[in-house]
Amino acid sequence: MVDIHIKTLIERDPLMASLVALRDVTWFNPESTTLAEGLPYVGLGHADVQAADARLRRFAPYLREVFPALAASEGIIESDMVDIAAMQTALDARYGKVLPGKLWLKKDSHLPISRSIKARGGIYEVLVHAEQLALQAGLIAPTDDYRQLASEAARHFFSQYRIAVGSTGNLGMSIGIMGATLGFNVSVHMSADARQWKKDRLRAHGVDVVEYQQDYGVAVAQGRKAAQDDPYCFFIDDENSHSLFLGYAVAGDRLKAQFAERGMVVDADHPLFVYLPCGVGGGPGGVAFGLKLAFGDHVHCIFAEPTHSPCMLLGVYTGLHDGIAVQDLGIDNLTAADGLAVGRPSGFVGRAMARLIDGYYTLSDDEMYRLLAMLAHTETLCLEPSALAGMAGPWRVAGNAEYLSRLSLSASAMQQTTHLVWATGGGMVPDAEMQKYLAQGAK
Numbered sequence: 422m423v424d425i426h427i428k429t430l431i432e433r434d435p436l437m438a439s440l441v442a443l444r445d446v447t448w449f450n451p452e453s454t455t456l457a458e459g460l461p462y463v464g465l466g467h468a469d470v471q472a473a474d475a476r477l478r479r480f481a482p483y484l485r486e487v488f489p490a491l492a493a494s495e496g497i498i499e500s501d502m503v504d505i506a507a508m509q510t511a512l513d514a515r516y517g518k519v520l521p522g523k524l525w526l527k528k529d530s531h532l533p534i535s536r537s538i539k540a541r542g543g544i545y546e547v548l549v550h551a552e553q554l555a556l557q558a559g560l561i562a563p564t565d566d567y568r569q570l571a572s573e574a575a576r577h578f579f580s581q582y583r584i585a586v587g588s589t590g591n592l593g594m595s596i597g598i599m600g601a602t603l604g605f606n607v608s609v610h611m612s613a614d615a616r617q618w619k620k621d622r623l624r625a626h627g628v629d630v631v632e633y634q635q636d637y638g639v640a641v642a643q644g645r646k647a648a649q650d651d652p653y654c655f656f657i658d659d660e661n662s663h664s665l666f667l668g669y670a671v672a673g674d675r676l677k678a679q680f681a682e683r684g685m686v687v688d689a690d691h692p693l694f695v696y697l698p699c700g701v702g703g704g705p706g707g708v709a710f711g712l713k714l715a716f717g718d719h720v721h722c723i724f725a726e727p728t729h730s731p732c733m734l735l736g737v738y739t740g741l742h743d744g745i746a747v748q749d750l751g752i753d754n755l756t757a758a759d760g761l762a763v764g765r766p767s768g769f770v771g772r773a774m775a776r777l778i779d780g781y782y783t784l785s786d787d788e789m790y791r792l793l794a795m796l797a798h799t800e801t802l803c804l805e806p807s808a809l810a811g812m813a814g815p816w817r818v819a820g821n822a823e824y825l826s827r828l829s830l831s832a833s834a835m836q837q838t839t840h841l842v843w844a845t846g847g848g849m850v851p852d853a854e855m856q857k858y859l860a861q862g863a864k
């Protein structure tokens with residue numbers, strides 16, 4: 422709980438008052454700085470991200486073997502990016518402003534295996550753990566063909582071990598499917614807001630789903646506790662994990678290659694803005710880190726949160742990070758946006774990345790639903806509500822004269838800007854559920 426005097430000071434701040442009143446808030450951090458100045462605070466570097474990429478390549482033959490959906494990509498889990506010009510035109514009309522530059526969508530919503538951004542960090546962390554156990558036991562050597570890990574003997578070996586994780590749904594899905602495929606016993610501690618169909622799907626994979634009536638923070642704490650007394654149980658700590666973070670960060674160089682394939686340039690005259698939905702912060706923080714390493718100071722990362730769960734904005738703005746939760750200000754952390762219903766930010770990500778994130782904004786659930794319906798209509802692309810959080814971002818940037826003057830982009834650079842909205846989930850939503858989302862958005 423935050424000190425009562427500090428709480429009063431926070432509530433007197435006009436921007437914080439808007440946050441408490443659940444109004445849309447946009448804040449560009451005046452302390453955001455260059456990669457050179459911000460990097461030392463992260464404590465990780467390009468070599469760490471490259472090591473993560475190398476590990477994913479070692480596992481690629483195995484992943485291809487056990488997931489037929491990865492045949493085309495040779496075992497690499499990556500998403501496409503698409504231009505969404507029709508959506509851009511529709512949003513120009515909705516927000517009453519013509520956006521300079523071009524709108525693109527990064528379809529992590531359609532990542533193979535678990536259809537959300539968690540297929541990056543979540544799966545990667547399970548692989549880190551599996552590799553460590555298998556190397557220690559002499560089951561494999563780093564130069565071996567990892568397809569051996571698909572054998573009955575390897576699955577039997579992993580079945581001695583447990584993995585536990587707390588989740589609002591998508592992280593549990595990624596870790597559950599990957600862990601169970603390797604042979605681990607996986608327990609997913611699910612918060613009250615987790616969707617029934619996600620729990621059902623996990624149970625069908627043989628995963629032990631433990632349900633709570635409270636939010637994500639409680640589910641994580643219970644998962645951590647359950648793992649504490651069991652030396653055979655590995656707890657995946659979404660609030661503090663460097664492995665998860667690095668799994669996400671691999672996206673940076675991959676995106677750079679996708680830009681190069683399309684002949685798209687990122688430099689001072691062609692800036693890149695990326696809009697990332699934020700929950701606890703690991704996913705967007707890790708991706709932003711990878712993007713900064715790949716594109717340097719020409720990429721600008723902006724985080725999007727629900728008006729009812731603005732934990733990262735609150736943590737960075739106050740400088741209290743995981744020392745404050747939205748509930749401390751009376752904000753309820755109730756949102757339909759899966760993955761974003763987080764009241765307290767990661768203690769690691771905010772401190773590490775605050776200087777490298779340009780800004781933060783909030784939007785209502787209603788707006789996410791409306792954007793969901795608009796994207797389905799204009800581009801025939803169906804996502805879950807949280808994945809739309811980034812879609813309002815380009816117009817928040819374009820409408821903020823103070824931030825734009827701080828960046829001092831030329832008129833031609835503005836016109837040559839790429840706005841990339843990170844669509845973080847939704848490719849696995851059952852049809853009946855999607856129809857409900859669409860009906861909600863049409864209201």
Ligand SMILES: *Cc1c(COP(=O)(O)O)cnc(C)c1O
Pocket residue numbers: 537538539591592698699700701702703704705706759760761805807808845846847
């Ligand atoms: C988890 C998730 C996020 C945010 O990731 P964090 O690491 O929690 O910040 C965004 N969108 C979706 C769909 C998610 O599942």
